[in-house]
Amino acid sequence: MAVWAWVIIGIVVVLLFYFVFIFNGLVGLRNQVKNAWAQIDVQLKRRHDLIPNLVQTVQGYMQYERATLEAVTKARNVAQQAIGQGVGAQAKAEGELSGALSRLLAVVERYPDLKANQNFLALQEQLTSTENKISFSRQFYNDSVLNYNNKTQMFPSNIVAGMTGFKQGEFFKVEEAAEREVPKVSFEQPKP
């Protein structure tokens, strides 16, 4: 009798520890997803901060491209206002900003003086890198969501997830659609 009682108590304790272990793992993964999301915002903000500098540097060289420059500034302001208005709106605004920027940098090809400007080259490096960082942070976010979702769906952790109310994470897919349009946009001439 006493032996059986001890065995049952032992099993319960082991199960309890296992439960706690899985639960903590799930919390860790969920926090990673949250943190990865915050990282995307950090990079988007960095891009917003770079743009006034870029416009300032470029302005002196490109008197005839006022429309392109204004489009960039406008897209940036729209994107800044879109912060906190939901994933969809933000992704759309950022996609448009990417388009406007790539149009500007395509135009730069016509200005050899500008391309030799140290200031501009430094800015271009920062911009390219920020653009990469945005896509890498998005990539890491999606990887984290995949990990987290796998854990919430796979046995046995799905039992713990179901009992304690872990919801599925959402992939960041929206902006990819916006980005896919970009090449098409960049070849268009701005209409008069």
Place this chain on the structure above:
Amino acid sequence: MILVAAMGILLLLIGFGLGYLFGNGIAGLVIALVIWAIMNLIAYFQGDSILLLMSRAIKISPDDHPRLYNVVEEMKIASGLPKMPDVYIIDDPALNAFATGRDPSKASVAITSGLLEKLNRDELEGVIGHEVSHIKNRDVLLMSLCSVLLGTIVILAWYGSRALIFSGGGRRSSKGGGQGQLIILAVAIILMILAPILAQLIYFAISRKREYLADASSALYTRYPEGLASALEKLGASTGQLKSANQATAPMYIVNPFRPKGRAVSDLTATHPPLSERIRILRTMAGGASYGDYDKAYQQVHKGGASIMPATALAGAGAVGLRAAAPAATLKEPEQSRVERTREVGDLLWQKSGYKIIDCECGTRLKIPSNIGKATVKCPHCGRTHQI
């Protein structure tokens, strides 16, 4: 993990054997453990600074070399490291790079100036991705534990064999302890000879496995295996030898720093898998950039060989697409020429060794040493005077 355990057992055995020669097996065992523990502590707390100091690496800030710093930061983001690693440059024309640091929140990445000059952005990203994944996978910690283990075994075996030759053997046999003791003595002698060799082989096997994993991770982070493949190709074509590397630190580098002078990185290198094979695997990754894709490519290259990726890396990994050559696809950086990159790195090294760089309007770049002792300097070409 099995390999690491095997090395540990080897250490204990040799400690026991050594102790036995001096009359007490358990004491030898304890001594082996104590030595190992002390060396581990040193490696754990001081390993990275010792390594960086030995390789004469110079720490750089984001302004010193924005491109390198940015690429490291990009890979930090892609891999999800908790903290930005420190970035170092080694003033050496040899082509190599390494990562160090005991855990992901306290790590460093170092690259030789030769390599920095030679790689374009995509290739640099592949190399840094490889190094960052050494940090992320905690290979640095694993390999330094293993190399300390190896070092301890070698030291103990060396002392053991000396002791055997000069004193131990005679005393023991004259006591005449019977056949049993003789057998143990023989085993101890064989162990003294074999243990260092065996430990070395195990060590190399572990190191090669981690290299494959780091290559696979780099492909996963960059989504662009071709970048690392073409960087490895450039590395393989070089013949320079890194002056500041040593045997214990070899697995930290991206390619084996030890190879006969004047010879290309050969397929015989031991701490690293053959370069040609690493390149072929990366180029065989047609379908995607996940660990599973790398594993498939590995098996294809090895004609149905066993899986190389740890099971934990393969579990639950979804399909991962490759990306086109230019990252982010929207902005394309103008490709810097080799000359520009060389100048950039050269100027950085001048600055880091205390020189001040002044650009004259005539196009001349003046490099002024810090101890010049004058307030102004004349440009040798056009004669303009510059304030220092």
